[in-house]
Amino acid sequence: MPTTPQTTIHHDHDTCVSGALTRAEALCASRGTKLTPIRRQVLELVWSGHRPRGAYAILDDMKVDGKRVAPLTVYRALDFLVENGLVHRLESLNAYIGCPSPDHAHPGQFLVCRDCGDAIELNDQRVSAAIADSARARGFQIDRPTVEVRGLCPVCQNRPHPSHSPADTERPEARQPVTRQKAES
């Protein structure tokens, strides 16, 4: 019985997260922007769980020595991370997820699983091109295309009954940020 908590293959999550942090630091250094301790911590928490997380879920983990930081602190850090392409915002979930390739421009296309809540990032040129064409034909000037496809990921298709979130077993705080979906168990 597979209890694979991730949609992708098993991986060394610690390495995965630390790699993202290292890349982020290098990128910020090269751009002259500052990855402050707060921003770094928020980035780490976005990556923890390896799936979309809501701002308040991150906030809950930000309690440092019993002191809960203000929502604004988290939002400001998230704004910075999004602007620098280190994190994507998932509009349909009101949640945030770490970007695996922050070094180049990324249109932001996602396959969002309605069961496990994971989001697989795409980078499909055909989709981008088709959207660009369609917009151009209507004289619409694109800022930022958003593609978020809701459905069922391969792993969850093979799970007999969705229940809730299997990844909760991995990290207790990694609860579903997905509020839009209706439980259909």
Place this chain on the structure above:
Amino acid sequence: MPTTPQTTIHHDHDTCVSGALTRAEALCASRGTKLTPIRRQVLELVWSGHRPRGAYAILDDMKVDGKRVAPLTVYRALDFLVENGLVHRLESLNAYIGCPSPDHAHPGQFLVCRDCGDAIELNDQRVSAAIADSARARGFQIDRPTVEVRGLCPVCQNRPHPSHSPADTERPEARQPVTRQKAES
């Protein structure tokens, strides 16, 4: 100086709304679902303004004989309307807009203007096909694709300075449901 409040050409809005309501009634009748007075009123309010509206903007108009209905009342009606394809939810705006062709399946592709807040519905087969291919290649089973392209509509491109929402002049309650954007006036 063009003060055209709509992105599309001028139209008889009353006819447009009443047509949508008539179509909705016919559709519900044929499906055996009930378009109750509340749902009908919410649908009408979604259509009023002919642009995306937030749930609470609709709620504000639902004050009947001085009595303000509860948010849940509106949300339940919106859920019904969305499930029946009469209304689309715009994830990136947390807003709702009437669907002009509710009788057939619709992927929900929109060009969302960051200035006037209007949303132009697309139905681009190439976009749908590219998304479907990409998802299939990853074994992802699609429920509902969401494409919301943020940018500047043709009308607003020709407006010297965005300011805020020109359509406010038409209906005082049609204020911007757009909270995501940063004013850049």
Place this chain on the structure above:
DNA sequence: CGCGGTGTTGTTATATGATTACATATCCCC
């Protein structure tokens, strides 16, 4: 008719998401 099921609405409270306004601190350049 009266029973019971399904579906709709009402009521209250609360969770979650995001921003405004203002004060304070910190870093870096000159």
Place this chain on the structure above:
DNA sequence: GGGGATATGTAATCATATAACAACACCGCG
């Protein structure tokens, strides 16, 4: 070391959405 830009702290508030439970209304059926 002054001064501007950037970053953080604090408090309040707005906006979006759901939970839990009660009541009612409609409908088919015995």
